[in-house]
Amino acid sequence: MENSIYSKSDTEKIIARIQSLTNENIALWGKMNVDQMLKHCSAAVDVAYGEKVVEVKWMMKLLGRLVKNKVFNSEFQKNSPTAKEFVFSESYDLEASKLELIQKYSRFSNEGKESIIVMNHPFWGKMSYEDWDKLMWKHIDHHLRQFGV
8 A cells, every 4th residue: 555645644754854854864865955945845734725826837847747658657756856945045944844744744744635725736737635645746856865864
C-alpha cells in the first residue's frame, strides 16, 4: 500500500520527519537550505488549495502534460528545475516554517479531498484527487529525503 496524503497515520509520519529537522540538516543535493525547502514545500501545497497562482508559459504547460504520467509514477529526479514562484532565497525562521508546512500539509488528511480545489494544475494539467495524492506525497518525501529525514 502506497502512502497517502489523505491518511492520518501517513501524515503523522511526515509530521514527525518535518519536526525532526534542524538547522544542522544539510541538503544531500540541490541548492536550498532546510528553511528554504520548508517554504518551498508550503508554497507547492498552496497550489492545491488555490492559494498560490502560478503563471506557466504554454511550452512548459505542454511539457508538463507530456511528462506527467512518467513523473507521477516514478521517483522524483534530483536537481530538477524549480519554477521561480517556488524558489525561496532568504533566511526564514526554522520553527515557524516547520509549523506552517505541518499546518498546511495536515489539511489533506484533516479535510480530505474537499481541501483540494484546483483540478487543473498550471504545469501538470488536469488532475484527479489521486494525482494530487501522488504529487504531494512524492514532493514532500523527496525534499525530506533531500535533508536526510
